[in-house]
Amino acid sequence: MKSTHIQHLFNRIGFGITPKELKRLSKKSKHEIVDEIFSNSKNTTPVEVDLSFLKDLKPGDLKDREKRQEIQKIGRKKVNDFSIAWMDRIFNPKEILREKMTLFWANHFVCQNKNILFIQNYNNKLRENALGNFRNFTKTVSKEAAMLGYLNNKQNKKKSPNENFARELMELFTLGQGNYTETDIKESARAFTGYNHNYYAEFVMKKKHHDENNKTFFGKTGNFNGDDIIDIILEEKQCARYISEKIYSYFVNENINKNHVEEMTNLFYKDYNIEKLMRFVLLSDWFYNSENIGTKIKSPMEFLAGINTIIPYNFEKEKQVLLVQRLLGQVLMKPPNVAGWQTGRNWIDSNTLVRRLRLPSILLNNAEITYSDTGDEETMITDLKSKRLKRKAIIKTKVDWNSFEENYKKIDNKSLITHVLQSKINPGTEKILLENIDIPKKDFCIQLMSTPEYQLC
Amino acid sequence: MKRRDFLKQTTFASGMFFVPQFLKAFEQIPTKTFGNKKVVIIQLKGGNDGLNTIVPFRNDIYYQQRKNIALKENELLKVSDEFGFHKSLKSLQNLYDKGFVSIINNVGYPNPNLSHFRSTDIWQTASDSNEYLQNGWVGRYLDYTKANPTKAIEVDESLSLLLKGKTQNGLAVTDSKTLYNSLREPFYKNVIESQSNAHLSEHNLGYLYNTMIDAKSSAKYIFEKTKVKSASNDYPKNVFGKQLKTISQFINSGLDTQVFYAGLSGFDTHANQQNSQERLLKTYAESMEVFVEDLQKNNNFDDVLILTFSEFGRRVKQNESQGTDHGTANNVFVIGKNLKKQGMYNNLPNLSDLDANGNLKHEIDFREIYATILDKWLQVDDTAILNKQFSKLDLV
Numbered sequence: 001m002k003s004t005h006i007q008h009l010f011n012r013i014g015f016g017i018t019p020k021e022l023k024r025l026s027k028k029s030k031h032e033i034v035d036e037i038f039s040n041s042k043n044t045t046p047v048e049v050d051l052s053f054l055k056d057l058k059p060g061d062l063k064d065r066e067k068r069q070e071i072q073k074i075g076r077k078k079v080n081d082f083s084i085a086w087m088d089r090i091f092n093p094k095e096i097l098r099e100k101m102t103l104f105w106a107n108h109f110v111c112q113n114k115n116i117l118f119i120q121n122y123n124n125k126l127r128e129n130a131l132g133n134f135r136n137f138t139k140t141v142s143k144e145a146a147m148l149g150y151l152n153n154k155q156n157k158k159k160s161p162n163e164n165f166a167r168e169l170m171e172l173f174t175l176g177q178g179n180y181t182e183t184d185i186k187e188s189a190r191a192f193t194g195y196n197h198n199y200y201a202e203f204v205m206k207k208k209h210h211d212e213n214n215k216t217f218f219g220k221t222g223n224f225n226g227d228d229i230i231d232i233i234l235e236e237k238q239c240a241r242y243i244s245e246k247i248y249s250y251f252v253n254e255n256i257n258k259n260h261v262e263e264m265t266n267l268f269y270k271d272y273n274i275e276k277l278m279r280f281v282l283l284s285d286w287f288y289n290s291e292n293i294g295t296k297i298k299s300p301m302e303f304l305a306g307i308n309t310i311i312p313y314n315f316e317k318e319k320q321v322l323l324v325q326r327l328l329g330q331v332l333m334k335p336p337n338v339a340g341w342q343t344g345r346n347w348i349d350s351n352t353l354v355r356r357l358r359l360p361s362i363l364l365n366n367a368e369i370t371y372s373d374t375g376d377e378e379t380m381i382t383d384l385k386s387k388r389l390k391r392k393a394i395i396k397t398k399v400d401w402n403s404f405e406e407n408y409k410k411i412d413n414k415s416l417i418t419h420v421l422q423s424k425i426n427p428g429t430e431k432i433l434l435e436n437i438d439i440p441k442k443d444f445c446i447q448l449m450s451t452p453e454y455q456l457c
Numbered sequence: 458m459k460r461r462d463f464l465k466q467t468t469f470a471s472g473m474f475f476v477p478q479f480l481k482a483f484e485q486i487p488t489k490t491f492g493n494k495k496v497v498i499i500q501l502k503g504g505n506d507g508l509n510t511i512v513p514f515r516n517d518i519y520y521q522q523r524k525n526i527a528l529k530e531n532e533l534l535k536v537s538d539e540f541g542f543h544k545s546l547k548s549l550q551n552l553y554d555k556g557f558v559s560i561i562n563n564v565g566y567p568n569p570n571l572s573h574f575r576s577t578d579i580w581q582t583a584s585d586s587n588e589y590l591q592n593g594w595v596g597r598y599l600d601y602t603k604a605n606p607t608k609a610i611e612v613d614e615s616l617s618l619l620l621k622g623k624t625q626n627g628l629a630v631t632d633s634k635t636l637y638n639s640l641r642e643p644f645y646k647n648v649i650e651s652q653s654n655a656h657l658s659e660h661n662l663g664y665l666y667n668t669m670i671d672a673k674s675s676a677k678y679i680f681e682k683t684k685v686k687s688a689s690n691d692y693p694k695n696v697f698g699k700q701l702k703t704i705s706q707f708i709n710s711g712l713d714t715q716v717f718y719a720g721l722s723g724f725d726t727h728a729n730q731q732n733s734q735e736r737l738l739k740t741y742a743e744s745m746e747v748f749v750e751d752l753q754k755n756n757n758f759d760d761v762l763i764l765t766f767s768e769f770g771r772r773v774k775q776n777e778s779q780g781t782d783h784g785t786a787n788n789v790f791v792i793g794k795n796l797k798k799q800g801m802y803n804n805l806p807n808l809s810d811l812d813a814n815g816n817l818k819h820e821i822d823f824r825e826i827y828a829t830i831l832d833k834w835l836q837v838d839d840t841a842i843l844n845k846q847f848s849k850l851d852l853v
Binding site: 428 | 571572573574575587606614615616626628629630631636639640642644645647648651652660661662664665666668669671672675676727728776777778782783813814
């Protein structure tokens with residue numbers, strides 16, 4: 001397989017590729033490589049933080065105000081720990097495709113929860129189902145404690161239905177805007193009444209709050225429960241199309257090619273098998289078309305992890321992981337809202353672009369960064385109290401330059417360009433780069449990473 | 458070489474870089490001025506419950522539908538025999554009493570969408586509810602006036618659809634100094650200066666280069682122009698207060714910015730609405746009062762119109778979680794010096810004439826407000842910017 005195609009493949013299913021791996025794989029065929037990718041992602045390794053603080057707690061403890069506040073405080077800290085642990089996983093993935101898909105699904109089945117147990121379970125359910133069956137996946141999500149809280153479904157009762165989950169289920173998770181009516185929402189909300197969970201995050205069906213009457217949904221009438229609703233939704237081909245479009249725009253190109261998506265839809269509609277769908281995409285010829293290579297704007301995670309693939313680094317102060325995420329507009333455990341992060345060009349505005357351009361030298365040279373602190377305004381209105389609104393920080397990292405020197409020993413600065421940049425290069429910038437081709441390799445590499453071109457993969 | 462010195466050490470020493478035509482054009486041709494009026498747009502994000510903001514305490518239906526969360530008559534700041542402000546809105550009432558506020562009731566649009574994101578998009582793009590636009594009405598105002606990005610500023614870390622045009626985006630700024638300093642590094646200077654505009658329109662790469670060039674010119678302008686004007690210290694010490702303080706500094710320094718956008722989040726009150734709404738409305742009202750005083754002190758209030766909206770109101774009937782679900786029509790506040798119709802602009806919502814979902818019906822299309830602002834205040838062709846003709850209100 002051609003080197004540029006292998007690079008492209010690994011940019012999209014992971015976070016780039018080292019020269020050594022590239023060399024090893026270049027002797028193999030497309031089928032062999034894709035097979036290897038899937039077999040490497042067969043297992044699921046959960047991301048976990050230490051939850052021993054929960055061991056001695058009983059449900060009754062939450063009734064005591066002081067105790068509750070203390071537990072919530074530890075919980076919030078643990079959610080941050082989880083965020084850091086997840087990013088560490090993204091930097092050192094065991095199952096590359098599975099981890100990339102976990103990121104994808106986290107921006108599809110968007111959820112946020114301050115309860116560490118709930119959100120850790122949820123995140124690992126995404127990981128577990130990332131390449132599984134979309135039907136089971138959706139049903140699982142509908143019963144997760146984190147989601148029951150996030151979209152108010154546990155407040156959804158026969159006497160007073162709450163439509164939040166039912167609406168987003170169709171609008172964002174399965175069908176997309178405009179493919180259902182307000183009546184469909186009302187009727188399906190009734191089917192999800194009584195869904196709840198216990199203290200241990202396990203799903204509980206509260207019978208007395210569940211509406212046992214008939215519901216009429218998408219032309220069918222019956223005493224449906226939530227699972228039935230999901231089954232009925234999945235009978236709509238639009239559901240397969242909606243998911244295929246999302247996968248296409250995340251892994252292939254934000255400019256949708258209708259023919260390609262239709263091929264995906266036809267395949268996916270048969271059994272909603274995510275692995276089969278992904279295999280089809282990665283084996284297709286069009287995945288490797290030139291208009292799909294080096295044209296996607298990296299997400300902040302792809303950007304940060306991509307640097308790490310070339311020059312391994314890690315943050316000395318864990319908190320700064322979260323700071324950098326925030327400055328680039330993607331804090332892992334804090335999606336902006338249930339629609340998730342807007343991707344592509346939406347990642348880039350004057351501020352985020354400037355930060356991205358400077359970040360390689362900041363991360364790799366321990367330079368200072370100034371930022372204004374807008375706090376967690378989306379989520380924590382209770383924290384609106386006095387805060388310093390402008391801060392400075394020196395980002396402290398440990399950079400493994402030896403590893404870089406070793407990995408890129410045989411690669412001169414000229415060929416480093418194609419190793420680091422997949423996009424076409426603006427002639428003016430190329431000229432500057434070539435004029436400086438003699439500077440030390442490390443510096444040249446940082447320079448390549450400080451270009452607009454590096455924002456693309 | 459010390460690693461830290463990298464950027465300075467690797468300056469591309471060369472005098473041969475030319476300033477591209479694009480940048481020259483940007484710097485030399487003064488943009489045509491379309492008046493010096495300014496608009497400050499505030500979004501109460503999440504869907505503010507308008508019925509518990511401007512409370513119709515004479516209306517029995519209000520109390521029947523909201524058994525636990527209705528506000529009692531004696532808790533309100535009464536304005537007339539019919540309605541009162543939420544008790545957190547003391548500061549707004551002060552402005553109201555001076556004749557600086559106009560409250561427009563029942564603002565919405567046909568076939569309302571109850572999703573936050575979609576409805577926010579609709580308000581920001583001024584589209585029909587079944588129409589998907591990729592640019593905002595302020596962005597199209599920038600296109601129309603061929604303005605610099607600095608003409609529209611969002612005080613936030615990232616840019617909303619509202620300020621994105623077809624050919625021109627506004628700017629997201631929280632701190633112009635940081636932005637300015639960041640792009641003074643020689644490397645970026647050279648990268649920017651070595652561009653010819655031939656490739657600037659090319660797909661994503663062109664977008665990236667354009668954004669970089671815009672960022673540099675704009676940051677320089679804002680930074681150099683913003684004098685350290687002393688703003689009032691009375692702004693609430695939180696993000697929203699800080700945003701308004703920044704806007705006041707920009708306006709009082711004489712920046713050419715015509716549209717500002719800021720937002721206050723947290724109004725999605727599905728459960729336990731009372732406490733959070735109380736806190737949020739207080740933050741909103743107090744910030745607005747300080748802001749107006751700040752503008753008055755600097756003799757700038759005459760030229761500023763402040764528009765406050767929320768992507769939708771809440772349903773008339775409360776839910777069982779002491780909260781309210783997504784609704785439709787809502788009230789909009791307009792704050793300014795010489796309003797044509799001070800106080801209540803139109804009738805309070807009719808709680809007995811609801812749509813099939815139990816939601817308020819709209820009476821005024823929100824785009825009529827935009828059309829009025831564009832036509833009467835900013836004095837541009839509103840139809841060209843809104844893509845449609847809307848009747849105007851008797852507002853300014």
